[in-house]
Amino acid sequence: MTDHQKDLDGADMADRTAATDLALIRSMMEAGRRRAGIDGTHFVLWGALLMLAFFAQYMSVVGYIPETIIGIWGPVTVIGWGAEFWMAHRERRQGPGRNIALIAYSTSWASVGLGVLIYFVISLAAGTFDGRTTSILASGLIGAAFFVTARVTGVNWLLYVALGWGLLLTYLAHTTVYDAEMLLVMAGASALLILLPGQLMKRLAADEA
Amino acid sequence: MSDYDYRVLDEVIHSRVRLAIMSYLSTAREAEFTELRTRLKLSDGNLSTHLKKLEDTGYVAVNKGFVGRKPQTLVSITDAGETAFKTYVEGLAAMLGPGAPN
Structure with a gap:
């Protein structure tokens, strides 16, 4: 709460100027933008899970732990989606959840999860699973979700995160080797591009609260 | 009030409380009644009076419903409200001249 928002109804009209009104408008618009924003919890959750899963898969490929795709990605999927359902249930109990920005944000990230999950299940069932394809698909979907999130929340630095995923997608699509x-x-x-932004968003949300 | 000729501005929005409500809703799009009351530090009656004026003018829509068993009042900005707010801000910025902050 800024000074501009204090004692609104008791504001002394003699002290009121176009400049003070613009300052009030700016502070309230910023507060509204953050209200429409996000607290970064989902980023932290998925960033941590994906980081651990990719690292575990690396350890598996180089032989430090037994080779198992389902043994690594199965728990990640169950934990991630279990936590998402729990958080969605908690948010429904706590608030309206109808804010259009929140709907756009959660839908874009649900699209990431569903897109990757569909590929994961079908390709494993058909025996066509390919790590490079997964990475390309995930990079594209995550980059798009960050782009949507940045636009609907007005948190413009997230556009750089979206750009980061776009660059990674470009590299993955260009390279012929996936080792x-x-x-x-x-x-x-x-x-760097999910967990860290999530921590920054959590800090911003905590500062606002 | 020396340089502030408010008569050229929309008098419905010009109230400091209603200006704050419209500014907040212009970015949040919608908010709960209790959320606005807390953020603006107003009483229920005071906030209701200002919202009624905005609603009567067609600048906001007030929807009452339930979340589970809990009653909830949601306030959202309308297209007309968004246009009026934008016009108001442009008028205000014009008063400050080309050096006005964005």
């Missing part, structure tokens, strides 16, 4: 080190790149991208 174990690429799994480390994806683990690093998950930490």
